[in-house]
Amino acid sequence: MARTKGYPEALEKKLADTRLYEDERHPEFTRTVEKISMSIPHMCYQCGTCTASCPSAPRSSYRIRKFMRRALLGLEEEALTDPDLWLCTTCYSCTDRCPRDIAPTDVIMAMRNLAAQRDIVPVNFLKTVQAIYSTGHGVPNNDVNRAARKKLGLPADPPTTHGFPKYVKGIQSIIDHFGLKARADRIVKEREG
Amino acid sequence: MxxxxxxxxxxxxxxxxxxxxxxxxxxxxxxxxxxxxxxxxxxxxxxxxxxxxxxxxxxxxxxxxxxxxxxxxxxxxxxxxxxxxxxxxxxxxxxxxxxxxxxxxxxxxxxxxxxxxxxxxxxxxxxxxxxxxxxxxxxxxxxxxxxxxxxxxxxxxxxxxxxxxxxxxxxxxxxxxKAVPVEKAAMVVGAGIAGMQAALDLANAGIKTYLIEKNPTIGGRMSQLDKTFPTLDCSQCILTPKMVDVGRAPNIELMTYAEVEAVEGYIGNFDVTIRKKARGVLTPAEAEAKGIVGGGCNGCGDCDVVCPVIKPNPFEMGMKPRKAIYIYHPQVVPLIYTVDFDSCVKCGLCVDACGDKKAIDLEMKDELIKVKVGTAVIATGYDIFPIEKKDEWGYNKYENVVTSLEFERLICASGPTGGHLVRPSDGKTPMKVAFLLCAGSRDNTGVGKPYCSRFCCMYSLKHAHQIIEKIPGCQPYIFYMDIRSFGKMYEEFYYRIQDEGAKFMRGRVANVLEDPNTKNLLINAEDTLLNRPINLEVDMVVLAAAVEPCESTEKTRKLFGVSKSMDGWLLEAHPKLNPCGTTTAGVFLAGVCQGPKDIPDTVASAEGAASAASIPIHMGEVELEPYFAQCIEEKCAGCGMCVNLCPYSALSLVEKDGRKVMQVTEAKCKGCGTCGGFCPGGAIWMxxxxxxxxxxxxxxxxxxxxx
Known part of the structure; x- marks a missing residue:
């Protein structure tokens, strides 16, 4: 955690103490992440193959190598509160190429799980939950798509829960089993009022 | 029960x-x-x-x-x-x-x-x-x-x-x-720098040494290199005097184009069968033995000129042609041509060109030779890991991606381009060259090698120096994870190359893509020190490929009863206190076959192996642990079942007092207990x-x- 000295905000940020303190490290965080991800981020040697393989990195501040380092050192706060955690597209290119045979994608997913447990989830992810709950689709059909489908000679709605809305109930009961919808509703309400 | x-x-x-x-x-x-x-x-x-x-x-x-x-x-x-x-x-x-x-x-x-x-x-x-x-x-x-x-x-x-x-x-x-006498002769398998050094040391210590090389010439990998780090001496210049010494040493019996076929016996008394592959060409000595006075190959090359068959020369990594009758390069030892019978069409033009020397025999057959030696040194060296298996770097897919050994030949004055580094795609001089370190090394995916190949960092620094020196304005980029410059004057060499302008990028390359029009290469890596992805277009990519034991090592090691470690390299008796010895008494390891080594370490290891291999020979006899099987003759029924079971052919049936009993050749018995456990009459005492x-x-x- 950066320690502050009482300057104006911009200067405060520049002059903050950025040293790594031992009390930021939580070895149990490393163990938990490894258990959930079933991978070995503590073996990372920081070669950067993951970041260089990442389609997100050249367009964003997401650096998967940094998250591997945080997993290795047990920097729980830094890892879980960094909004970059949610920029992974889960394409698995890093997992394909990692020379240490780590599955960085799965490590990211584990961290997202842990962050979600602490209600640290971007609202758009929660809205996706709501969309799946009500339609069975993360990206529901819309008028533009319906028109395009008709033009191609397809039925306006695909043969999914859109075509068979009675099955949405089944999806809802799965989501309810984990209390995901209620949780999403609560957090969205807290953030957006 | x-x-x-x-x-x-x-x-x-x-x-x-x-x-x-x-x-x-x-x-x-x-x-x-x-x-x-x-x-x-x-x-x-x-x-x-x-x-x-x-x-x-x-x-x-x-x-x-x-x-x-x-x-x-x-x-x-x-x-x-x-x-x-x-x-x-x-x-x-x-x-x-x-x-x-x-x-x-x-x-x-x-x-x-x-x-x-x-x-x-x-x-x-x-x-x-x-x-x-x-x-x-x-x-x-x-x-x-x-x-x-x-x-x-x-x-x-x-x-x-x-x-x-x-x-x-x-x-x-x-x-x-039991003490057994030691044959006053040694064998060295492999005539690269390790095998040559070991053979020279043994020969200079007064020991008759058989030096076996599978290729037509000695010299090994070192003869393919252009310069050597960190002193930048020309590799051939420092190697050829040694090659000549090996060729001339009276105590060395050099057998090129030959392979070990079978090994029997034990320390002090190895009976080795060597397959002398049909070379199709007689040496002057062989010609004289056949009564052809003044004949035999003198290396004139008249045959080479007339031969109509063209094949890639493996010494030049296939980048230069050779004929079906060939030498690898002008400095070969021995300077004797070799017929590649797999591609020879037996047109006989070379026989005519050779004329009175009568050196060429297109009907030559493999020959088996038996020699007896007291100790043996294995120095079988390495090959480059088939780096195309890591397909993200595009070797064999993109023309301008080459391996480090190919780069050595391309930058070498005696190489296929006369030392002018060119792009294989268009023959143009590259102005931006990327060196990819740890290409296949330090890889735990199961595709590459988990170990560090140990000399790639240093030769890549040398390569960077060579292109800066030879091509004004050419920019080398070295993509590395760690620079391992551990030897004497190595760190100083790193300093020098950085000072000369090589750009060191700390990041492993994720993948290489080719621009199909220009054949330029696009490198994706992360500058892990800046924390930013890199997108770099270069003219040429050199892969510092991992090394692995060469293919024939497996056969040789089994013949000599030597184990290998998990990574495939031959297993030493003790990693620290006996790095040249093996668990088979009388068999020693020299050079890279035991694990990746640069030239100084290889030579040191070879001298160590030669010294160790000379000790039993100079002692004259060795003591064998007395764990032999013994026959309790009054119990032995002479059934002979043990004789067939013995994996070391140490047992035989002999006539004694009018009946057959088993007899043990103690020096051959390793005390494994196979016979003792089996004997139905309990007549074998281990x-x-x-x-x-x-x-x-x-x-x-x-x-x-x-x-």
Missing amino acids: AEKKTKKESAAKKEPKKAAAKAAAPAPAAAPKVTPGKTTAKEARIGVYICHCGTNIAGSIDIPAVQEYAKTLKNVAHVDNYQYMCSTPGQKKIENDIKEHKLTGIVVAACSPRLHEPTFRTATKTGGLNPFRFEMANIREQGSWVHMHDREGGTAKAKDAIRIAVAKASLLEDLIP QHFATPQVVAQIDAFLLGGEQ
Whole structure:
């Protein structure tokens, strides 16, 4: 955690103490992440193959190598509160190429799980939950798509829960089993009022 | 049923004991003749010594409890313990107690026999007992170390180990090691820089040395290199004098284009069969032997000119043509052409061109030659890992991605381009070259190699220097994870190359893409120090590919009975204290076949192997551990089943007193026990692992001392 000295905000940020303190490290965080991800981020040697393989990195501040380092050192706060955690597209290119045979994608997913447990989830992810709950689709059909489908000679709605809305109930009961919808509703309400 | 068998064998155990009592051996030091089937003559009096090994053993085993327990064991006459039994005072205890307590056997409970059995055998001998009256109980590697957190269990296991050792020690007999003469000749397999150096050292020490090389010339990988780091001497310039020395040394019998076909025997007496592959060309000596005066190949190359068949030259990594009759390069040793019978069309043009020299024989066949040597050095070297398996870097897919060995030939003045570095796609001079380090090394995916190939960092620095020097304005980029510049003057070389302008990018390359129009290459990596992805377009990519043991290593190693480690490299006897030796006596390792090494380390290793291989030869004879099988002739029915079972061909049937009995060639017997375990009549006595001794150990374990 950066320690502050009482300057104006911009200067405060520049002059903050950025040293790594031992009390930021939580070895149990490393163990938990490894258990959930079933991978070995503590073996990372920081070669950067993951970041260089990442389609997100050249367009964003997401650096998967940094998250591997945080997993290795047990920097729980830094890892879980960094909004970059949610920029992974889960394409698995890093997992394909990692020379240490780590599955960085799965490590990211584990961290997202842990962050979600602490209600640290971007609202758009929660809205996706709501969309799946009500339609069975993360990206529901819309008028533009319906028109395009008709033009191609397809039925306006695909043969999914859109075509068979009675099955949405089944999806809802799965989501309810984990209390995901209620949780999403609560957090969205807290953030957006 | 198992119980029944044990009882039966226990009964058998007592029988030879009684018989032995009649032929009592008086003074133990006088080395009585061993009679198979007869165990110790005297009442056993065993001395037990428990080692603390500092806290290695004492830290997790209750020494006083073990000592008190040992005192209660049958035949134990004296028990003691000491901080370090292997120290001089520890050994003195054994030596003095043998006399003072009239001991007949010694048990030391300490580390593994592999570590200190020789030490305590010497102490036993100094004390006046036969050294084979010593037995070790391993309570460290198999005791305290594995039961570090279970003091009670570890202590109980130590008691078991000592009880078992005492049971065996009570029945141990005097054994006399057998000395066998050592053939005053050595063999070196592989004539790269390691094999050449080892052969030269052995030859200079006055030992006849057979140097076997599978290729038509000696020189190996080093002869393919252009410059050598960090001094930048020309590789050929420093290598060719050695090649010439090897060719001329009177004590070296050089066999190129030859492979080891079979190995029989043991240290001091290896019978090696060598396949001299059909070369199709006679040396002057061979020609003279055939009565062709002044004939044989003189390397003139007239045949090369007329040969119509064109093939890629493997010495130039296939980047230069050769004919079906060829030499690798102008400096080959020996300067004798070779016919590639796989591609020769036998048109006979070369035979005509050769004329009166009559050097070419297109009907030549492989020849098998047998030689006898005392020791052997394996120096089979390395190959480049097939880097196309890591397909993200595009080797074999994109023309301008080359390996480091191909780069060596492209930058070498005697190479296919006369030393002008060009892009394979269009022959243009590259102005931006990326070097990819750890290409296939330090890779735990199962595709590449988990180890560090150890010399790639340094040769890539050298490559960067060479292009800066040869091509003004050419920019080298070195993509690295760590620069390992560990040798003498290596770090200084790193400093120099950075000063010369090479750009070091700390990041492993994720993938390489090709622009299909320009054939330029696009590199994706992360500058991990800036924390930013890099997108770099270069003209050429050089992969510092991992190395692996060359293909023929596997065959050679099996012939000589040498193991390999998990990574595929040949296994040394001890990684630190015996890096040149192997677990097969008389066989030694030199150079990269044992693990990646640069040239200085390879030469040092070769000199070490040569020195080690010369010792038994200079000693003149070697002692073999006397764990031979012995035939108890009165029990032997002469069925001969053991003869077929023996994996070392050490047994034979002989006529004795009008009947057939088995006979052991002791020098060939390795004491594996295959015959002894099988013999239906119980007529085979495995010295030091005799049935009564082993049964006593089993009884001691199963019955907990209540025998």
